[in-house]
Structures are given as structure tokens and as C-alpha cells.
Amino acid sequence: xxxxxxxxxxxxxxxxxxxxxxxxxxxxxxxxxxxxxxxxxxxxxxxxxxxxxxxxxxxxxxxxxxxxxxxxxxxxxxxxxxxxxxxxxxxxxxxxxxxxxxxxxxxxxxxxxxxxxxxxxxxxxxxxxxxxxxxxxxxxxxxxxxxxxxxxxxxxxxxxxxxxxxxxxxxxxxxxxxxxxxxxxxxxxxxxxxxxxxxxxxxxxxxxxxxxxxxxxxxxxxxxxxxxxxxxxx
Amino acid sequence: xxxxxxxxxxxxxxxxxxxxxxxxxxxxxxxxxxxxxxxxxxxxxxxxxxxxxxxxxxxxxxxxxxxxxxxxxxxxxxxxxxxxxxxxxxxxxxxxxxxxxxxxxxxxxxxxxxxxxxxxxxxxxxxxxxxxxxxxxxxxxxxxxxxxxxxxxxxxxxxxxxxxxxxxxxxxxxxxxxxxxxxxxxxxxxxxxxxxxxxxxxxxxxxxxxxxxxxxxxxxxxxxxxxxxxxxxxxxxxxxxxxxxxxxxxxxxxxxxxxxxxxxxxxxxxxxxxxxxxxxxxxxxxxxxxxxxxxxxxxxxxxxxxxxxxxxxxxxxxxxxxxxxxxxxxxxxxxxxxxxxxxxxxxxxxxxxxxxxxxxxxxxxxxxxxxxxxxxxxxxxxxxxxxxxxxxxxxxxxxxxxxxxxxxxxxxxxxxxxxxxxxxxxxxxxxxxxxxxxxxxxxxxxxxxxxxxxxxxxxxxxxxxxxxxxxxxxxxxxxxxxxxxxxxxxxxxxxxxxxxxxxxxxxxxxxxxxxxxxxxxxxxxxxxxxxxxxxxxxxxxxxxxxx
Ligand SMILES: [Zn+2]
Numbered sequence: 039x040x041x042x043x044x045x046x047x048x049x050x051x052x053x054x055x056x057x058x059x060x061x062x063x064x065x066x067x068x069x070x071x072x073x074x075x076x077x078x079x080x081x082x083x084x085x086x087x088x089x090x091x092x093x094x095x096x097x098x099x100x101x102x103x104x105x106x107x108x109x110x111x112x113x114x115x116x117x118x119x120x121x122x123x124x125x126x127x128x129x130x131x132x133x134x135x136x137x138x139x140x141x142x143x144x145x146x147x148x149x150x151x152x153x154x155x156x157x158x159x160x161x162x163x164x165x166x167x168x169x170x171x172x173x174x175x176x177x178x179x180x181x182x183x184x185x186x187x188x189x190x191x192x193x194x195x196x197x198x199x200x201x202x203x204x205x206x207x208x209x210x211x212x213x214x215x216x217x218x219x220x221x222x223x224x225x226x227x228x229x230x231x232x233x234x235x236x237x238x239x240x241x242x243x244x245x246x247x248x249x250x251x252x253x254x255x256x257x258x259x260x261x262x263x264x265x266x267x268x269x270x271x272x
Numbered sequence: 273x274x275x276x277x278x279x280x281x282x283x284x285x286x287x288x289x290x291x292x293x294x295x296x297x298x299x300x301x302x303x304x305x306x307x308x309x310x311x312x313x314x315x316x317x318x319x320x321x322x323x324x325x326x327x328x329x330x331x332x333x334x335x336x337x338x339x340x341x342x343x344x345x346x347x348x349x350x351x352x353x354x355x356x357x358x359x360x361x362x363x364x365x366x367x368x369x370x371x372x373x374x375x376x377x378x379x380x381x382x383x384x385x386x387x388x389x390x391x392x393x394x395x396x397x398x399x400x401x402x403x404x405x406x407x408x409x410x411x412x413x414x415x416x417x418x419x420x421x422x423x424x425x426x427x428x429x430x431x432x433x434x435x436x437x438x439x440x441x442x443x444x445x446x447x448x449x450x451x452x453x454x455x456x457x458x459x460x461x462x463x464x465x466x467x468x469x470x471x472x473x474x475x476x477x478x479x480x481x482x483x484x485x486x487x488x489x490x491x492x493x494x495x496x497x498x499x500x501x502x503x504x505x506x507x508x509x510x511x512x513x514x515x516x517x518x519x520x521x522x523x524x525x526x527x528x529x530x531x532x533x534x535x536x537x538x539x540x541x542x543x544x545x546x547x548x549x550x551x552x553x554x555x556x557x558x559x560x561x562x563x564x565x566x567x568x569x570x571x572x573x574x575x576x577x578x579x580x581x582x583x584x585x586x587x588x589x590x591x592x593x594x595x596x597x598x599x600x601x602x603x604x605x606x607x608x609x610x611x612x613x614x615x616x617x618x619x620x621x622x623x624x625x626x627x628x629x630x631x632x633x634x635x636x637x638x639x640x641x642x643x644x645x646x647x648x649x650x651x652x653x654x655x656x657x658x659x660x661x662x663x664x665x666x667x668x669x670x671x672x673x674x675x676x677x678x679x680x681x682x683x684x685x686x687x688x689x690x691x692x693x694x695x696x697x698x699x700x701x702x703x704x705x706x707x708x709x710x711x712x713x714x715x716x717x718x719x720x721x722x723x724x725x726x727x728x729x730x731x732x733x734x735x736x737x738x739x740x741x742x743x744x745x746x747x748x749x750x751x752x753x754x755x756x757x758x759x760x761x762x763x764x765x766x767x768x769x770x771x772x773x774x775x776x777x778x779x780x781x782x783x784x785x786x787x788x789x790x791x792x793x794x795x796x797x798x799x800x801x802x803x804x805x806x807x808x809x810x811x812x813x814x815x816x817x818x819x
Contacts, residue, residue, distance in 0.1 A: 079479070080479060080533070133479065133481065133495055134479055134481065134495070134545075134548060134549075134552070135478075135479060136477065136478065136479065196495065196496055196497055196555075197552055197555060197556060198495070
């Protein structure tokens with residue numbers, strides 16, 4: 039069938055399962071502000087790494103099973119990833135003198151990857167003709183990876199009163215944390231089994247990334263996701 | 273000293289000097305002080321210098337670019353007669369883009385000697401070995417010189433230094449008779465008193481630049497441009513003397529060392545750290561790269577004796593290796609061991625000499641002088657040599673330490689962190705230690721070892737007090753004359769004026785009067801005629817009675 043009839047579409051959309059594939063943009067207040075020390079020239083050298091992950095691309099796949107009446111349950115697997123530039127700053131102790139740090143700073147690339155599983159209760163709030171509005175909410179489990187700085191490299195020369203940032207050594211830290219999500223999905227049932235949907239979801243968890251025992255940083259994962267995609271009913 | 277009827281005199285000088293094609297002469301060799309800064313004097317002397325160079329009566333010893341005033345060049349020229357250098361006969365010509373700005377110097381227009389040296393240099397070495405009791409290595413070669421004397425005569429001599437347990441003497445041996453005609457102090461010492469950290473000597477934690485070697489750490493600075501090394505002589509005084517005389521070389525086994533990065537010998541810590549800081553001061557303030565401006569290696573000699581052996585040591589050994597520090601030439605510094613805790617001298621406690629930043633600044637500055645003006649270590653030039661060391665030692669303190677009284681604070685006392693309480697000299701109030709603050713109190717003494725080579729450690733304070741007054745202002749206690757100093761915030765101006773004057777403009781045989789002229793010229797060069805530094809320096813020399 040090239041073009042589904044409206045009546046047929048209605049039948050399938052009232053079926054037992056609905057599968058979605060979506061993508062979009064995630065906005066959050068997530069910034070990583072790493073602060074730790076390394077030993078340089080017989081003193082502690084404070085190092086900071088600040089990276090802004092306020093905007094991340096995401097895509098996900100979900101399945102919703104209708105249980106009774108307007109209620110159903112859903113499971114979503116969401117993947118978000120983005121490369122952002124972060125600023126590394128450090129105070130490098132002077133090789134000859136105590137308490138005469140030399141500031142350095144530079145930019146390096148950092149990658150945030152978030153894989154989330156959302157287990158939700160789904161409630162069909164309204165259905166008007168071809169439009170169908172559902173809301174959902176439930177628990178989220180995030181597995182997040184973040185680029186963390188472990189050391190800095192610099193250049194200097196006699197008389198060593200200044201130093202210049204050269205590079206930063208990094209590691210990829212992975213952490214798993216639990217949170218929650220709430221969302222709404224508006225689906226335009228365009229064809230018998232296939233529709234187009236718009237999604238808004240807020241998912242959140244707090245995650246602690248660790249490069250070493252005394253080099254950890256806590257940040258937000260998730261955020262406000264907005265996007266759209268395909269909806270399949272069967 | 274000025275040069276009246278200059279044109280005629282210069283022509284005569286040039287004619288006489290150029291006439292000496294071979295060593296032949298005798299005659300009168302009265303010194304002629306040259307302080308040419310006016311256009312007329314410069315025109316006359318400039319052409320005379322060029323002519324003397326062409327004739328071989330003046331030979332270039334060193335030419336250096338000016339590190340503070342781009343475009344300026346300083347040319348040092350030694351006087352030669354018949355191919356032999358005249359000791360104390362030299363001048364310094366400052367040029368800017370080829371035009372001469374100043375000429376300061378001392379020449380001996382009538383100097384002359386008869387014939388060649390009758391004695392081979394090996395004989396002179398043997399004589400010095402016999403006189404000193406020191407064994408001298410092959411690297412210690414006597415230098416043939418023409419030595420003018422104060423009576424107006426001159427003779428051919430060999431010059432050779434020898435270090436012994438008791439002393440360090442620069443011998444001048446008559447090249448015909450083998451007689452000793454002059455002895456100068458070869459060790460330019462911190463003080464003349466016969467009775468002298470890592471954590472530093474004063475208990476302060478500091479970093480020292482070292483190197484790892486064979487599982488240990490040795491006191492070798494690999495971060496600064498020159499090699500800075502500290503050798504621990506482990507109280508082996510005879511080996512110390514042999515090293516100073518070039519008989520033995522020091523090896524890696526002589527390095528001050530530590531099995532861990534935490535150094536337990538405060539003397540090694542301070543010697544290594546402070547010499548680095550003095551190098552830093554000269555580099556950051558003046559752009560100078562070490563003693564010879566070519567990053568000559570800096571060698572610290574510590575623990576030449578053991579403190580507890582002081583009770584059985586001779587007075588000479590106590591004076592040289594306990595209660596003193598000295599610059600031994602070619603970048604080598606020796607630091608006295610001080611006295612055991614509880615033992616005082618003159619009511620003062622004498623700690624390890626390596627614990628005084630100003631002391632190390634003082635000793636290293638003797639090296640700067642060695643490779644620049646070469647101020648001869650006797651009489652006025654000797655006092656100026658010592659004065660410049662106290663001036664730069666104090667300047668190093670003000671560069672690195674907070675201003676104030678007490679340990680590791682910057683003030684105008686010398687050696688106050690090591691010889692406590694009070695130190696050994698004052699630039700602010702020389703009279704506090706019985707030193708003169710005015711030229712009218714200049715002490716005239718024979719230029720021999722028994723009289724501190726013309727009371728150089730006494731008369732030096734006339735010049736150091738002028739330096740103090742040019743910065744801080746105030747009145748000289750003797751003359752009552754007031755000086756408007758540039759103020760402590762501008763101390764770098766006066767430091768640069770004295771550095772320039774003493775390292776680039778002064779000849780080796782300079783008098784206080786020449787030092788006045790040279791530093792005033794330096795102030796004009798750096799800050800302009802009529803500038804505050806020029807006024808301050810001029811007033812300061814006047815206040816201390818030096819015209
Ligand atoms: Zn001295």
C-alpha cells in the first residue's frame with residue numbers, strides 16, 4: 039500500500055506496542071570543573087580543567103507497551119555525545135624558589151558520552167484525530183564517560199619566571215549513576231504504522247568522575263532533551 | 273684628576289709610547305689619569321688612542337656590547353711596551369654607533385725597561401714555590417709584565433699567584449734578579465678580621481638546583497646557564513690548597529652530595545642556592561651572564577676545615593678558612609667555616625659564611641671585577657674593588673629579600689646574617705664599625721699584606737657610603753652635606769649607574785676621583801644629563817669628599 043488509509047492507521051496506532059527512534063539536542067547546566075594538584079618542582083601545582091557540556095547531541099530508541107486503558111510502560115536507550123573544548127589552567131612552581139608559581143593556561147578537546155536507560159510509566163494524555171500526546175516518567179540509569187586531565191606539560195627556560203602551556207595528559211573516566219526522567223511525546227500518526235513524533239524529556243543524575251583517588255569531579259549528566267523522530271506502531 | 277693642556281700632552285704621550293718598539297726603557301713612569309668626557313677631550317684622546325693602537329702601544333683586551341644601552345660598545349685596551357703589558361696601564365673607550373662617548377684610564381707615558389727578561393718563567397715559578405711553600409701546577413704560568421712603581425720607576429716582572437694554608441698571595445718577581453718586588457692579596461676577602469641549609473644555615477627551607485649522579489644527588493646546577501658546582505672538601509685543607517694552586521683537580525667524588533632529595537648540610541644548600549641567586553641578580557638586573565659575561569663556571573668550596581679544629585688551628589688558618597670567605601679567581605669561591613656554637617669573637621657569633629647572601633654577592637662581584645675593570649688590589653683601586661663588592665652584595669639582598677631588620681632581610685649592613693649581631697660593615701653608617709664615611713678620613717697605609725694592601729677594607733666605605741646616599745639621601749655625618757637620593761623605589765637606577773661605572777668605564781688603576789667621574793658619566797649615559805640619578809650620584813660623591 040502506497041498511502042495508508044486514515045482508518046487503518048487508527049487501528050494500528052491503538053495496538054499493543056509502539057517503537058520510537060528519535061534524535062535531538064540536549065541542553066543542560068552541566069559544566070565540569072576539575073581541580074586537583076600534581077607535584078612539580080618539589081611543590082604542589084594546582085591544576086584546573088573547565089569544560090562546558092551545556093549542549094550535546096543525542097539519539098535514542100524506545101519501546102512502549104500498552105497495559106490497560108491509557109497506561110503503559112516504556113523502556114528507552116538514549117545515547118548523547120559531544121566534543122567540546124575545555125580550558126586547562128595551572129600554577130607551576132618555580133624551580134628555584136618556593137611560593138613563586140607561574141600561571142599557565144591552554145585549550146584541549148574533551149568528549150562527553152552519556153548512555154542512559156529510562157524505565158518509565160507512560161500515560162496517553164490525549165488523542166485528537168491524528169495527534170496523540172503521551173507523558174512519561176520514571177527512573178534513569180546513566181553510564182557516562184568524560185575526558186579528565188591527569189597532568190600538564192609546559193615549557194620554560196632560564197630564568198624560569200614564566201612558563202607556557204604545552205599540552206595536558208588526559209584519561210577517559212567512566213561512571214554509572216542513577217537518576218530520573220520525565221517527558222512528553224506528541225505523535226502525528228501520518229501513516230498506518232508510521233508516524234512522526236516530537237519529544238521533550240528532562241533526565242537528570244549526578245555523576246562523579248574519577249581520574250585517580252584524589253582527582254575526582256562531580257557533575258550533572260542528562261539535561262533537557264528536545265527532538266523528534268519516527269514512531270512505529272504494531 | 274683632570275688633564276690640563278690636553279692636546280699637547282696627548283701628542284707627547286702618543287709620541288713617547290709609540291717610540292718604544294722594544295723593551296729598552298727605564299726612566300720615569302708617572303701615571304697619567306685619563307677622564308675624557310667633554311667633546312674637546314674626547315676628540316683629542318680618541319685620535320691618540322687610535323694611533324696608539326696602530327702602533328701597538330695599546331692592544332684590545334676585550335670589546336663588549338652594552339647590555340643596558342643598545343648601540344653602546346665598551347673597548348678595553350691595555351698598554352704595551354715592546355710587546356709586554358704594563359701592569360695598571362689600561363683604558364676603557366665607550367662608543368655609540370662609532371662615536372666615542374667617554375674614555376677613562378691610566379697610562380704610563382714614560383715607562384720603559386731595559387732588555388728582555390733575564391730569567392726564564394720556570395725560574396719565577398720555582399721562586400714562588402720556594403717563597404710560598406706551595407706546589408704549583410703547570411697551569412699556573414707566570415705572566416711577564418712591566419710593573420711601574422710608585423717612585424716613578426718600572427721593571428720587568430713575572431706575576432704568579434700561590435695559595436697556602438696561611439695565605440693567598442699574588443707575587444711579582446723581578447725578571448732579572450728574582451727578587452720579590454710586590455705582593456698583592458690574591459684572595460679578595462670578605463673581611464680582614466684575623467679572628468670568621470634543604471634547610472639553610474639560618475633554618476630557612478629553600479630549593480637547590482642539583483643533579484642526580486650514580487644514585488646520589490650532587491650539588492651541580494644544570495638549570496642555570498653556567499655550571500654552578502659545590503665541592504665539599506671534608507676538612508681536607510691541604511687538598512683545598514692544592515686545588516687552589518692548580519696542583520690537583522676536583523672530581524665528582526668531591527661534590528657535595530645527598531643520598532636523597534632532602535639535603536642535610538645547610539652549608540651546601542646555601543652555597544649552591546645563593547650563588548644561583550647572585551647569578552640571577554646580575555642577569556635580571558643588568559643582563560650580565562656571570563662573572564666573565566660568558567657564563568664562566570662557578571665553583572663553591574665548602575668545609576675546607578672542620579669547625580671543631582679551630583682550637584688547634586693557627587691564627588692564619590683561622591683568619592682565612594674560619595672567619596672569612598674569599599674569591600680565589602677564575603670563578604672559585606671559598607667559604608669559611610665560622611666558629612663552633614658558643615664560641616664568640618668580639619662579642620659576635622660567627623656562623624658559616626655561605627649563609628650570607630650579601631657575602632656571596634660580595635665574593636662573586638670580585639669575579640665580575642676580575643673580568644671587567646680588573647681594579648688592582650691595593651690602595652684606592654683596591655678600596656674601590658672592595659667597595660663594588662659590598663655595593664653589589666647589598667644590591668643582591670635588596671633584589672631577593674624583603675626590606676627590614678633581622679635575619680634574611682635587606683638592609684645596608686654587610687654579613688649581618690652570619691656575623692651576629694651586627695655584621696662587619698655598614699654602608700649607611702660606616703663609622704659604626706670605625707670605617708670612614710668621608711675622604712678626609714682616608715687611611716693611608718703601606719700596600720702590603722700586613723696593612724691590608726693600603727687599608728682597602730677600611731677606605732672602601734667612603735665609596736659604599738656614596739652609593740647609600742645616592743639611593744637613600746640624607747647628610748654625610750662628617751661633611752654635613754645633604755644628598756637628594758633617588759629613593760628606595762628607584763634603587764635600581766643607582767645600582768645600574770654603579771654597575772656601569774665600575775664594570776664598563778673604570779680602568780684597573782682607578783682612583784676615587786675617577787670612580788666619581790665614571791659613575792657620573794654612567795648616570796648621564798643611562799638617564800641623561802640633569803637627571804635625578806646624575807644629581808644624586810654627583811651630590812653623594814661630593815658629600816663624601818670625593819671630587
Ligand atoms: Zn672583598
